[in-house]
Amino acid sequence: MSTFETDSVVIIGGGQAGIQAADSLRSGGFGGPITIVADEPGQPYQRPPLSKDYLKGSAQKPDDDGGARPAPLPLRGPSFFTDQNITLLTATAAVSIDRASHRVRLADGTSLSYGTLILATGARNRELPTPGMELPGVHGLRTLRDAEALGAALGSARNVVVIGAGFIGLEFATAALARGCQVTVLEFAPRPMGRAVTALLGDWFAQAHRQAGVDLRVNEGIAALEPGDDGRVGFAVSTTGERYPADLVVTGVGVQPNDQLAAAAGLDVANGIVVDANLRTADPDVYAIGDCANFPCEHAGGPFRLESVQNATDQARHVARVILGADEPYRELPWFWSTQGAFRLQMANIVRPDDETIVLGDQDGASFSVLCFRDGILAAVESVNKPADHLSARKILAAGIQISRDEALAEGFSLRAAYKSRAEAPLPRVATQEAAEPAPRPSAVR
Incomplete structure (x- = not known):
């Protein structure tokens, strides 16, 4: 256990990354105080469904007048924060960070002391300078x-x-x-x-x-x-x-990273809060994760910022391990999804404009995958209504199994069969639940 075991952790941000970081710290054995500062009121909720089922009215709960209104999906159950002894401050904004004194000042004038600070501040919508944007509607x-x-x-x-x-x-x-x-x-x-x-x-x-x-x-x-x-x-x-x-x-x-608080505190920012491979800023007691973090991404070949649930949750788990004593770079395979009406789009890894492509399946029937190759080797996969292809692709790419373009062109090729034939030993478990998402995307993917 690290020296932070009984020290305090303050997390700024009540979204997917911030809540997961607190959860992973507790499940990893961290015994010190954890405080989450969330600027929105109410219980933390999942953002991805807001542009899908929420607006279609499929998630419902009774209204006061007996009718029905859409209900946001919570990130954790109502008793989670109490059960885990995590302090959740809602409708509260952090306005400044004093790194010298290890304190975060809040909008109500109070301040919090921290041993370790995690910035999970997310992103905000990009504004257009278009005439008429201020109109009602x-x-x-x-x-x-x-x-x-x-x-x-x-x-x-x-x-x-x-x-x-x-x-x-x-x-x-x-x-x-x-x-x-x-x-x-x-x-x-x-x-x-x-x-x-x-x-x-x-x-x-x-x-x-x-x-x-x-x-x-x-x-x-x-x-x-x-x-x-x-x-x-x-x-x-x-x-x-x-x-x-x-x-x-x-x-x-698109969106812009919420890096203003970090910049004002003297931390490096460049399309997000700049962190190292362990997701640590230049200040050893301050980390940044999720949509706001610009990190060295081996899958992108350099500094990168990802907007996705997968990246937020995986970085949160990773930073918890680092705080608890691990010393390892973050290198999880990026994956994304988007549900657009009848079309379920799932992507494994980041595509590039110069990738060579092969299509498997039926485009007319809206059930197919696009295989992307670099230097003749499978590098990314996009799937439409082909969840089995997506899961196989994630396993193949995460394990470093090399699939050549010539192999993929052979009659009867399938990603699932290719994975099974190459996997001589059990590979890292791939999660199948995606309930918590967009953007997916390199600086814009949910």
Whole structure:
């Protein structure tokens, strides 16, 4: 056990990374005080469902008047924090860090002493400097409050414009479509999800969403939003000059890491809080994990920031082990997912623009995988409605099993059979639960 056993740990951030870090510290035997500082009110919840089932109304709980309203999915049960002797401070923002005195000052004027500080501050929506963004009826989607406002607005919306065809934008588009709205998606790039998936898969999703009823416009960004007769947003004007009716607008153009607190404390920031392979900042008593951390990623070939549940939870587990005495680099295989209507997209590892691709399965039947090769060796896999392929790909890539392009081109090839034939010894267990997600993506993946 490390010398931190009876010292205090303060975690700033009540999202997936922060809660998992506290959980892993306790389960790993840490006996000292743990305090989580969360700026949102209420119990910590899962963000990924907010753009999917939550807005479609499939998660319900009774309302005070006997009706039903969507319910967020909690990250832990109601008694977890009490049972584990973890102090959870909600609706409380950390405003400064005094590294010399090892104290965190809160917005209410109080302060917390720490032996070890974990920054799990997450990310915030990127804002567009577009005229009209301040109009009523324009929304972002990141927090429970955002989702509640959108859920209420969808009840009367008819014409919805989504700015950005990333994961969040397309997930919301399918939810709005399911609520009976006319949906237009404006994407400045030549294809959807361009920073996260291969060109082949991006083009396939563009066609699939159009066939489902989404008016997806690529190579067309947003130039301005205009009010209607009621003063609320009424039209979206694109970069081509096209004018689209819009009584509801949702922006989904990526996020920015919440690294302001770290920067003000004199820590290095560069597209996130800079950490080493152990997720430690230049200050040996301060760590950063999850969406806010820029870490040396061997799978990306250099410093990288990942926005995904997998990365948040795995980094949280890793930092707990390091605090408890381990000395090992973080090198977990990245994986991501996105549910867009009838399409379940799952990705193992990070794709690159110059990857060679092979398709396994039925693209017309929306059940296939895209195998990505670098220097002739399998490096990443994208799967649509093929969970068995995804799990096999994760096992293959995590174990370092080499699959050649020629082998994958052979008749009858399957990822599952390839894994079984190469795995001479039990490999690291691969978790199958994904309930806790987006972004997935390199600086934008859920």
